[in-house]
Amino acid sequence: xxxxxxxxxxxxxxxxxxxxxxxxxxxxxxxxxxxxxxxxxxxxxxxxxxxxxxxxxxxxxxxxxxxxxxxxxxxxxxxxxxxxxxxxxxxxxxxxxxxxxxxxxxxxxxxxxxxxxxxxxxx
Amino acid sequence: xxxxxxxxxxxxxxxxxxxxxxxxxxxxxxxxxxxxxxxxxxxxxxxxxxxxxxxxxxxxxxxxxxxxxxxxxxxxxxxxxxxxxxxxxxxxxxxxxxxxxxxxxxxxxxxxxxxxxxxxxxxxxxxxxxxxxxxxxxxxxxxxxxxxxxxxxxxxxxxxxxxxxxxxxxxxxxxxxxxxxxxxxxxxxxxxxxxxxxxxxxxxxxxxxxxxxxxxxxxxxxxxxxxxxxxx
Numbered sequence: 001x002x003x004x005x006x007x008x009x010x011x012x013x014x015x016x017x018x019x020x021x022x023x024x025x026x027x028x029x030x031x032x033x034x035x036x037x038x039x040x041x042x043x044x045x046x047x048x049x050x051x052x053x054x055x056x057x058x059x060x061x062x063x064x065x066x067x068x069x070x071x072x073x074x075x076x077x078x079x080x081x082x083x084x085x086x087x088x089x090x091x092x093x094x095x096x097x098x099x100x101x102x103x104x105x106x107x108x109x110x111x112x113x114x115x116x117x118x119x120x121x122x123x
Numbered sequence: 124x125x126x127x128x129x130x131x132x133x134x135x136x137x138x139x140x141x142x143x144x145x146x147x148x149x150x151x152x153x154x155x156x157x158x159x160x161x162x163x164x165x166x167x168x169x170x171x172x173x174x175x176x177x178x179x180x181x182x183x184x185x186x187x188x189x190x191x192x193x194x195x196x197x198x199x200x201x202x203x204x205x206x207x208x209x210x211x212x213x214x215x216x217x218x219x220x221x222x223x224x225x226x227x228x229x230x231x232x233x234x235x236x237x238x239x240x241x242x243x244x245x246x247x248x249x250x251x252x253x254x255x256x257x258x259x260x261x262x263x264x265x266x267x268x269x270x271x272x273x274x275x276x277x278x279x280x281x282x283x284x285x286x287x288x289x290x291x292x293x294x295x296x297x298x299x300x301x302x303x304x305x306x307x308x309x310x311x312x313x314x315x316x317x318x319x320x321x322x323x324x325x326x327x328x329x330x331x332x333x334x335x336x337x338x339x340x341x342x343x344x345x346x347x348x349x350x351x352x353x354x355x
Contacts, residue, residue: 007344010335011315041294045287046315047155048297050335 001027003044011046015054017088018044023063023074024085034064034072127152127271127302128173133182135168135326142168144326145182152270153299155316157345158306160323161353166306167204169323170275174201187270197226200269204276206256210249214242214259221263233266240288254281258289265292274305278312290316311346320345322352 001022005014022028034040037055041048055072058064062080066072075081100110126149135143143165150156158166171177172184175191189195208217214237222228237244240258248256257280264272278286286309293303294316307313314320314334322330329352330337337345 005315007311007346008338008342010338012335038295038297041297042291044315045290045294047318047334048294049153049155049318 001025003046005044005046011050012053012057015044015046015051016057019054019058020063020084020088023058024081024088028074030074030078030081031076032074033070034074036071126150128184128186128304130184131182133169133172133184134180135165135172135177136180141326143172143179146326146328148321148328148331150302150304150319152302153297154302154318155293155297156302156304157310157313157317157320158304158323159308159310159320159345159349160306161308163325164323165326166323167275168326170201170273170304170306173271173273174199198270200225200264200267200272202260202264202272202274202277206260208248208256208260211247213245213247215244217248217259217263218244221266225267227268229266229268233262236262236266236292240285254285257281258285261289261292265296270301272301272303272305274303276307277305278307278309283312286312310349311344314345317345322349324353 003018005011005018019028028034034055035043037048037052040055041051044051055064059066059072062077063075063084064072065075097110100113105113128148128150130149131147133143133146134141146165146169158169160166168177172179173186173191173195175196184191186195187198189198212220218230218233221233222230234244237259240262242251242255242259242262248259251259257277261274261277264274278289281289290313293305305313317334319331319333320337321328334345337343337348341348343351
């Protein structure tokens with residue numbers, strides 16, 4: 001998974017989203033140890049202080065927890081990860097629906113387009 | 124925490140030209156700062172004053188409490204805008220030289236970086252391309268355990284892949300006790316790496332903010348904002 005960062009939004013907010021995505025998708029599985037701040041910053045080519053801020057925020061949210069000496073770990077709380085996953089799904093769908101509305105589609109049209117494409121994919 | 128770099132009403136005039144015009148700023152520890160501005164905005168003049176290569180016309184500057192001079196040079200690692208190393212020397216000679224000169228120089232770090240960039244320590248500088256020479260200079264500068272790194276255009280002359288490596292090195296070398304100030308025109312390449320930026324125009328500070336504050340408040344990247352502020 002590459003770190004996709006756009007130019008027009010705060011980097012800190014984008015790092016939070018990308019880290020959540022990695023936790024939800026299992027790139028960083030529950031209970032696993034996260035790479036160090038420096039390594040993560042290098043991987044994402046971002047400022048270490050910005051990465052640190054994003055990690056601290058995820059810690060506040062409970063998705064991460066830290067051990068004084070051994071580093072930062074992903075929560076083992078499956079319910080919390082599921083909730084985060086739903087939150088991300090919600091955001092994705094909202095964004096998608098907004099763009100479809102901008103294109104001029106009605107709700108029922110959007111649904112049928114989704115069904116058609118999903119059926120094609122299943123075949 | 125006290126500031127690592129502090130200047131008050133700093134000015135430098137060259138005859139009628141005000142290269143720096145009454146600048147006051149402070150930069151703390153553990154920051155990566157971009158010094159940005161169009162040509163002739165005073166970036167290099169500022170960096171040279173920090174390194175005691177120029178003396179201010181008026182005003183004051185302190186680095187970790189010291190006026191620029193012997194004591195400040197011990198804790199400042201400087202990458203000048205041009206190559207000042209002797210062409211006939213081998214990289215390994217220069218490394219020994221630096222190691223004698225600076226007590227905070229790590230030979231191990233230098234050789235490690237050379238290896239990663241595929242530069243042979245036995246090669247003489249004169250056999251190297253311009254880009255490779257720049258990489259060698261940066262390696263020397265980053266191999267010191269300094270408190271302040273002042274990099275004047277560190278990524279201007281190298282290819283995009285080497286640029287990535289240099290930025291990677293700056294991130295990898297990050298320490299809470301050290302600050303990096305770098306000047307450049309290539310903003311979009313580096314803005315993700317920066318904590319804060321300083322915009323200079325005609326010797327004055329037009330803006331001094333963090334990258335995320337700028338993005339939050341303007342909805343624009345630092346690069347776009349720069350293009351807007353300095354539109355010709």
